[in-house]
Amino acid sequence: MKLLEYQAKRQFDRVGIEVPSGRLARTPEQAAAAARELGRVAIKAQVPIGGRGKAGGIAVVDTPEEAHREAVRILAMEIRGYPVRSVWCETGLEIAHELYLGITLDRDRRRLALILSAAGGMEIEEVAATSPERIAKLWPDPFAGPRPFEVRELAFAALAHAPALTEARGRLASALVPLAQTLYRLAVELDAVTCEINPLALTADGRLVAADGKLEVDENAEYRHPELATELALDLEGEDGRTGEDPYEAEAKRRGLTYVHLPGGSIGCIGNGAGLVMNTLDLIQQVGGRPNNFLDIGGGANAEKVRTSLAMILTDPDVRGVFINIFGGITRGDEVARGIVQARDELGITVPLVVRMTGTNEVEGRRILAEAGIVPGTSAPEAARKIVELVGGAG
C-alpha cells in the first residue's frame, strides 16, 4: 500500500520530522484559501505514482486567484491513469543542498537498510547505478535500531563525496542522528517496506526538512494499520469510485482475490500457488496463447473460493476459455472440483474449461469432475495446448 505524499508528510510531522507548511485541498476554493493563508505555494497533485511534475501536476502560484485556477486544472487531470482527487498546497523552501535519506527492505541481508546520499533529488536507483560511491548504507540491528555512532559513520561516508558540505559535516552528522532514528522508528511502527525522504532539504538557514516523502506499507501488515487504508481509499476513489487502478484488479481486490489482469488476453488462468500460476502463463504463451490474468487461489482454497475466482475471471468479456491448473498440496482436489462444477452450473458458464488436476485428493476430485462432464488432464503442457486449441490460437 503506497501512501500519498501528504499522508507521508503528516506521518513525518506527527513524529517530529520537519516538513514544509501545507494544506490539503479537494476543491479549488480550498486551494485558494490555502494560498491566502500561506502565501506563495506549490500546488501538487496527490497521486500514488511518480512523474507528476513532468505530467504538469505541479504548479507554483503567488496568489489565491492563481491557486484557484491551477487547482481547477490539476484536479481535472488524470496522471498515468490515476484521476487527481486532491492537491497538496505547500510553502516553498530556500534549499541550499538536497540530500537523500531512505529506508528500504534488503532481502539479501534480511534487514531494513538505512540509506543516505548527498546526491538528493534524483531517483536513488539511478544514483546507485551511475555513482554507487555516493550512497552510504547501514543495516541497523532490528531490535536496537540505528545507533548514534552508526548514523554518524553513515553521514561522514555519504558527505565525503559532497565538497560543498565538508565544513558543515559535523553539525549535519549530529542533526542526522535523531532524524534517522526517528525515521527508522516510524518505518517499524508503520510496517513500511519503503520510507523515503527525497529530497531531504538542507535549507539556507541550516535546517533539515522533508521536501518530499514516500511511504509504502507491507501488504501483509495492512491489518495492523486499518486507518491508513481507509484514508487512502477516500483519497483514491472520490465520488465515482474510480481508483485509477485496472478496474478488474480493483474488483478482484474487493472480492479478496490474488489477481493480476493482463488486458487483451483471451485465456483465463486459475491455479493454486504463485509459482504454478506463473508457470501456467509461461506455458500458455509458449504454445501461442495469450493469458488474460494471473489468479492464485492460494493454499487450502475451498469450493466457494474457486467459484468466486471463476466468476471474477469471466467478468472480462475477452476471456474465451479458462485453464484451471491444480497441483494439490494443502489444496484438496475434491474441494476445487466441487467449486468448478458449482460455478459452471450456477453461473451458466459456456466457454471451454480445461482442468489439470493432480495432488492431494486428486482421485476424488477427478471423479467429481468426470461425473459432471468435465474431463480432467494430468499434464500441464498438454492441458495448455488443449485450451489454446479450443480458444483458437493467439487472440
Added chain:
Amino acid sequence: MAILIDVSTRVLVQGITGREGGFHTQQMQAYGTQVVAGVVPGRGGGETLGVPIFDTVAEAVARTGADTAFTIVPPAFAADAVMEAAAAGLPLGICVTEGIPVLDMVRATAFIAGTPMRLIGPNCPGVMTPGQAKIGFIPNHVGRPGRVGVVARSGTLTYEVIQGLSESGYGETTAVGIGGDPVLGSTFVDILPLFADDPATEAVVLVGEIGGSDEERAAEWIRSSGFDRPVIAFISGRTAPPGKRMGHAGAIISGSTGSAQGKIDALTAAGAAVADTIEEVVRLVGERLAP
C-alpha cells in the same frame, strides 16, 4: 542419505488443533513422520490425533525429545511461534504460514541467528525425504527415494518437479521448499551446501522465480564453491510483466532486479542447465545423471 529430515526426526506441531494443522498432521503421520507433540497455548494436557499437547515448546521438547518444529499458525502469531521454537533450542524449524508481516520476519530471523535453529520458510511447502519423513504440504504420493536433491521457492512447482523425477525413476534424496516471501529463513545458498555434503545426492534441481536475487547468489555459490554435481534449473515467471506482484510477496520484477532472464543468464554462466519446462527439467536430469 538425506538432508534436514529423516526417519529419526521427531516433530512437534505448533497449531496442531487448527483445521489445516490437523489435516496436515494426519497426512504427515500417514507418511510415517514421527509427530511426537503438539503445542497449543492453553490446551496443554490434552491430546489430539494420538499426540500429547503442551502449552509451550520448551515443555514439549523437555517431555518428548522433539527436535524439529513444524509451525502452522495464523500469520499474526507465526513469527513469535518461530522464535519460541528457536529459543527452546530446536535445531530445525519449518514454517509454512503465508502472509506474515515482513518486519516480523526481519526480527524473527535476527533472533534465531543467535540460536541453533535453521529455519525453512515461511510461506513454503516444507521438506520431504521420500520413504522416510515429510514435514509440510508436499503430497504424500509424489515422492520416491532416489538420487536427486530438489530446492525450490514455489510450493506447487516443487510438487511438479518431485512428481516428474519420481515417475521417471530418478527419485529424490530430499526436496526442500524454501518459500516465496522476501525474507526467508533459508535461501538457495543455505541449502545447496547441505546437498554438497550429502554423497547420495547426485544432482540438484533448483526451481527459482522472478524477484530478488537469490538465484543470482545461488549461481555465484555454484561457481565459487566448485560444486561438482550437475545443477538443473528452472525459473518461473518468464512472461510476467515488470512491477506486478505475481502472488508471492517476493515475486516482483522491480527496476533492474529480479527478471527471469537475468537469473537464467547467471545460472547458465555458472554451468547450470536451465530448462524451459518441468518436463525438460526431468529430461536434463536424466542426461546428466551417471547411468
